[in-house]
Amino acid sequence: MPDIHHPGRRSVLAAATAGAASLGASWLLTGCTGASAAPVLPTDAKGGSPDRGGTLRIARPPASDAETLDPASALSAYEYLGALYNRLVRVGANGDLVPDLAESWEPDAKARTWTFRLRAGVTFHNGRTLTSADAAYTLRHILDKATASPQAAVLAPLIDPGKLRTPDARTLVVPLKTPNAEFPSLLTHYNCYVIPDGSAGGIGRTGIGTGPFKLESFMPAGPGRITAYEDHWGGRPVLDAIDFYSVADMSARSNALLAGQVDLLSQTNLDFATARVVAASDRATIARVENAQWYVLPMLTTEKPFTDVRVRQAMKLAYDPEHVVKVALQGAGTAGWDNPVPPSDPAHITAHPKHDPEQARHLLKKAGHEGLTLDLYTSSYDPVFTPMALAYQDSAKRAGIRIRVKTASADSYYTQIWMKKPLMATYWYTGRPVDQLFTQVFRSGSSYNETAWSDKAFDALLDRARQETDDERRRELYGEAQTFVVEKGGAMTPMFADRLVGLSRKVRGYAEHGFEFDYLGIGLRGA
Amino acid sequence: MFSFIARRAGAAIGTLFLSSVLVFLAVQALPGDVATQVLGRDATPDAVSALREKLKLDQPAWERYVDWIGGALHGDFGLSLVSGKAVGGEVGLYLGNSALIALVTVLFAVTGSIVLGILAGLYRDRWPDHLISTVSLVGMSVPEFVVATVLVLCFSVALPWFPAVVLYGPEASVGQLMPAVWLPALALAVVMAAYIVRMARTSVIDVMASEYVTTARLKGLSTWRVVTRHALPSALLPTLHVIALNVAWLAGGVAVVENVFNYPGIGKLMLASVQNRDLPVIQAIALISAVVYVVCNLAADLGAMALNPKLRTRGRTR
Numbered sequence: 001m002p003d004i005h006h007p008g009r010r011s012v013l014a015a016a017t018a019g020a021a022s023l024g025a026s027w028l029l030t031g032c033t034g035a036s037a038a039p040v041l042p043t044d045a046k047g048g049s050p051d052r053g054g055t056l057r058i059a060r061p062p063a064s065d066a067e068t069l070d071p072a073s074a075l076s077a078y079e080y081l082g083a084l085y086n087r088l089v090r091v092g093a094n095g096d097l098v099p100d101l102a103e104s105w106e107p108d109a110k111a112r113t114w115t116f117r118l119r120a121g122v123t124f125h126n127g128r129t130l131t132s133a134d135a136a137y138t139l140r141h142i143l144d145k146a147t148a149s150p151q152a153a154v155l156a157p158l159i160d161p162g163k164l165r166t167p168d169a170r171t172l173v174v175p176l177k178t179p180n181a182e183f184p185s186l187l188t189h190y191n192c193y194v195i196p197d198g199s200a201g202g203i204g205r206t207g208i209g210t211g212p213f214k215l216e217s218f219m220p221a222g223p224g225r226i227t228a229y230e231d232h233w234g235g236r237p238v239l240d241a242i243d244f245y246s247v248a249d250m251s252a253r254s255n256a257l258l259a260g261q262v263d264l265l266s267q268t269n270l271d272f273a274t275a276r277v278v279a280a281s282d283r284a285t286i287a288r289v290e291n292a293q294w295y296v297l298p299m300l301t302t303e304k305p306f307t308d309v310r311v312r313q314a315m316k317l318a319y320d321p322e323h324v325v326k327v328a329l330q331g332a333g334t335a336g337w338d339n340p341v342p343p344s345d346p347a348h349i350t351a352h353p354k355h356d357p358e359q360a361r362h363l364l365k366k367a368g369h370e371g372l373t374l375d376l377y378t379s380s381y382d383p384v385f386t387p388m389a390l391a392y393q394d395s396a397k398r399a400g401i402r403i404r405v406k407t408a409s410a411d412s413y414y415t416q417i418w419m420k421k422p423l424m425a426t427y428w429y430t431g432r433p434v435d436q437l438f439t440q441v442f443r444s445g446s447s448y449n450e451t452a453w454s455d456k457a458f459d460a461l462l463d464r465a466r467q468e469t470d471d472e473r474r475r476e477l478y479g480e481a482q483t484f485v486v487e488k489g490g491a492m493t494p495m496f497a498d499r500l501v502g503l504s505r506k507v508r509g510y511a512e513h514g515f516e517f518d519y520l521g522i523g524l525r526g527a
Numbered sequence: 528m529f530s531f532i533a534r535r536a537g538a539a540i541g542t543l544f545l546s547s548v549l550v551f552l553a554v555q556a557l558p559g560d561v562a563t564q565v566l567g568r569d570a571t572p573d574a575v576s577a578l579r580e581k582l583k584l585d586q587p588a589w590e591r592y593v594d595w596i597g598g599a600l601h602g603d604f605g606l607s608l609v610s611g612k613a614v615g616g617e618v619g620l621y622l623g624n625s626a627l628i629a630l631v632t633v634l635f636a637v638t639g640s641i642v643l644g645i646l647a648g649l650y651r652d653r654w655p656d657h658l659i660s661t662v663s664l665v666g667m668s669v670p671e672f673v674v675a676t677v678l679v680l681c682f683s684v685a686l687p688w689f690p691a692v693v694l695y696g697p698e699a700s701v702g703q704l705m706p707a708v709w710l711p712a713l714a715l716a717v718v719m720a721a722y723i724v725r726m727a728r729t730s731v732i733d734v735m736a737s738e739y740v741t742t743a744r745l746k747g748l749s750t751w752r753v754v755t756r757h758a759l760p761s762a763l764l765p766t767l768h769v770i771a772l773n774v775a776w777l778a779g780g781v782a783v784v785e786n787v788f789n790y791p792g793i794g795k796l797m798l799a800s801v802q803n804r805d806l807p808v809i810q811a812i813a814l815i816s817a818v819v820y821v822v823c824n825l826a827a828d829l830g831a832m833a834l835n836p837k838l839r840t841r842g843r844t845r
Contacts, residue, residue: 059694064803065610148574220610221799222696245694248799251676252692252789259683259691281684411802 050508050523055241059253059262062221062246068204069218071193072142072149078190079244079266080218083226083519084125085193085209088116088135088172089184091431091514095346097184101130101194101210102172111181111469116172122233124196125207125214132166137197139164139174147200151191153447154440158183179467181474185433190515212237212520221246238509238523250274254502257284263504263524269293270500271383272330278502285505289512291334291342292499294428295388297376298450301490303422309488310367316492317353318360318399319392324494327391328384332500336493338486340437341478343496344513347434349479352486360399373402377424379413384497385425392494419450426450430496431514434478435466442485451490458484535828539821546817547599551592554809557801582608582806599814605807609800614807618796618815620697625785625792627704629777631712632719637770640720644727645762649754651732659724667721675714675787682710692789699791711788715781719773726769730762737761764834771827775820 060079067077071085089105092098102116122130140161142149158176165173176183186192194210195203207215212234213226224244228237245262247253254274256262260283270278270286279286299306299315306312321335334343337352364370376393378385386407393403408417417424428441440446443462444454461484465477485491503510506525511518562578583591598605604614640663647659666674683691693699693707734740735758743753782794789795793812800808 065607065799219696219698222698223694246696247692247694247789248795249786249789252787255676255679255683255691255787256694256789259679259687261691261694 048508048525050238050521051525052238052523053240054524055243056239056264056507056522056524057243057245057262058264058266059245059247059256060266061248061250061253065221067220069207069215070147070200070204071195072138072147072151072191073204074148074150076191077218077220077224080207080215080224080226081190081193082211082517083213083242084207084211084215085195086122086211087190087192087194088118088187091185091188091433091516093511093513095344095433097188097433101135105184107181107183107469109469111179111183111467112176114174114176114183116174116184118170118172119233120170122210123231124210125229126196128196130194130210131169131197132172133169133197135172135194136164136166137199138192138194141195141200142191144200149191151189154186154189154436158186178463180435181469182433182435182466186436188433188515189436213242216241232520234520237520242519254278257502257504260504263507264510265502269383269497270502272332272500275500275502283505284502287501287503287510287512288332289499289501291344291496292430292512292514293384293497294340294342294430294493295328295336295384295495295497296340296426296428296450297388297392297492297494298419298424298426299490299492300419300422300452301454302452305367305369305372306422306490308367308369310363311369311372312490313487314360314363314367314369314372314399315396315401316360316486317356317363318401319395319492319494320355321494322355323395324388324391327394328387329495329497333495333497336495338489338491338493339482340441340485340491340493341434341482342430344430345434347475347478347482349482351483357396357399360396360401364400371400371402373404374423375406375421376403377406377408377417377421379408379410379417379425381410381413382425382427384427388494389425392492419452427497429515431516435462438462438478438481438485442489442491453490455484455488458488531832532829535825539825542821543817546821547596547814548592550810550813550817551588551595554806554813555588557804578608595810599811604811607808608805609803609808614811617697618793618808618811621791621793621796622815624697624699624704624790625781625794627701628708628712628715628781628785628790628792629774631708632715632777633774635712636716636720636723636773639716640723641727641763641766643720644724644766645731645754645759647724647728648731648735648762651728656728660728663721663724665721666717667725669718670783671714671718672783672787674717675711675784678710678714679787693791694789695791697791697796704790707788707790711781711784711790714784714787715777719777722769722773723766726766727762730765731758734758734762760834764831767827767830767834768824771823775816775823 058079063075063077066075068075069077069080069084071081086101088100088102089097090100099119101119101122103119105114105116107114116135118130118132118135124130139155139159141147142151143156143159143161145152158178158180159174160177163175165175167173174183196208199206199208205218207218210233212229212232214229216225216227218224223246225241226244227241228239230236247256251274253265254270254277257265257278258281275286278284299312301307301312316338321337325331325333325335339349339352341348364372376389378389380386386405389403389405393405396403418426432440439462440448442449442453442458444456444459458481461477461481465474465481468474468477501512507522508525509518509521509523511521562575562582562584579585583594595605602615604618606612607614607617610617643659643663647656650656679691682688689710690707693704695703740753740758743757781792782798784790785792785794786798796808797812800812
């Protein structure tokens, strides 16, 4: 499975079994707790300061029986990574890049060679001091074909592993094949956690990193334990330890939370019925990660009738994203207006065409597709897919578009339906810097280009943007790229949804955005 | 009598052979290309073709079947495509955990439901019968995940007596699993007991209305003695098959309940394997389930023969 859907590949395990089961369960639970039908979800995560110490118990969906702690792998046990390792740079709460292991970084005048200056006094869990050799080794490990890292496809066109230089123990020099002013943002990916020099053979089991926690035990698709690393460069974490448990079934996970067996459901988007039950419990509550999921209805631009840009425009004008947010998310999200760059991203632009069913009808007529009838595929892979499809179907009716919603099997959805059927539902996690987003999902020929959209002018625009060293000008170019995608691309982006995370009422200092999770600050009250 | 056993055993072996063919064909027919499903969406074409070769997907189906069944007869089910471990050992581990649940369930369900069924039969159309029959009808109609969820709500969430889910992996010891066994076993027992109660009740009513019970009563025997010595063996006879079928269902049909409780049993392994398209594991589990099914039925037939003199001699008189 691709990195983009990384956490999603877990929900497939839950989705298939839970499908019917969770429906019954949530119905039952709702009935029993007497929760009303109106959404009464808390809007704030549990803030406040935690007590020092304690053990946090996290239930997570396992990736596969072949899970590994190697961050570069497609089968990494994602929930452990941020606790065990650090990257050179990470994404801050406002979407900007902030230092992690690199305290500073700068390009040459043409953004062709990047120099990273590493933090001093950082040690790995085995006591060794971090040097630039470790950082260079990490990049080579990702690029190594034997690793089969999903991030290799992104970095390989830019980096020649043989040309990486380490002039001194704290300096890493990365010469690029083509200029790229946004290069550091590519290193915020969770495949890019820094591992010790020469550790490729054992890293999948040892988990030796520079992170706030060190590994005590780990079993693929099973339980594991990490403990506070006293010598962490950023200070000791609040918690003494975290116990991870893998629970594949979504309703089993929420039962564990309700029964007080675990404190946090990691990387899980609860469906609204379950979320209401959890919020009504006196043991547990809900935290929202704002606009964390980016929902898409991709149209394959290589398949009729979507080869015609007028049809794609009509499909977008035909529906009202505000309606989809209201119906499919019960208001817990933001309308996307077909712009894939989330509102929280500093590069986001707000200009977009208005909802206009009459104009859509007119465009369809001109394209010779009056009274268009289409199949739209969904599955129980994610609880929002089908409500989103139905809301679209309902909204697009006014433009004379007839949508037949087809439900496909969840476990083969991403191998049989995604990028194969002309019209379907899918989602990504937000928190991807703008250049990475456009390069991976919209550029001609990229492996996750789910609409198979290919536009030379758009690619050229991207090239110009990433080579532009003037920050203001570059931001303008990425704004143009958004307009381009909204007007000509194949992806409909109805909305950004809040992720609903279930946690115990004892949890304090919970903070999560994009792919970032605050392992240092999280703790428990009364630990 | 010997020929009867031989005929039954022969039929059992034939059934097993047929089911092995069906299992093999069904697994081949799973939607989604096996190699891409196993490797995920990041698979390179090289990796896919290498895996197809490793799985011998380029060979004709009958050749692969012969390979597989030949290994299975020697207890060699191949290697898991996901974990790379021997399938036999892995399946055994999960099967052992499920056996723990099955054992407790059978003890609960069989003893409890036979007693209830007999009571209902003896008190036909009076309030104990109405109560037992209604409850068992409800148990039969409600799906097991609903029963399981209600049990979790009552005995894990509201009253924290039992764990709601198992947080251990498949290597957990019996001692670690024991507290978590009761709720799944109870959920399965409720669903399973309903059938046995109905069957036992009907048999008891039939037997109690029969001439030889009337004769025994006329001879002046106490009701207790009539029931235990004369009525019970005959009443149990038709119930045996229902019990056997339900025990067989336990072996394969616990997937839903095990997932609700995150119990590391064979049902959970089967579900994960189907999702990962881990063919050798799916085939092994399906074949083992078929064996359990056939053996349970065989045991029921032989048990019935032991209880019923007419069946025992049928081979000779015909």
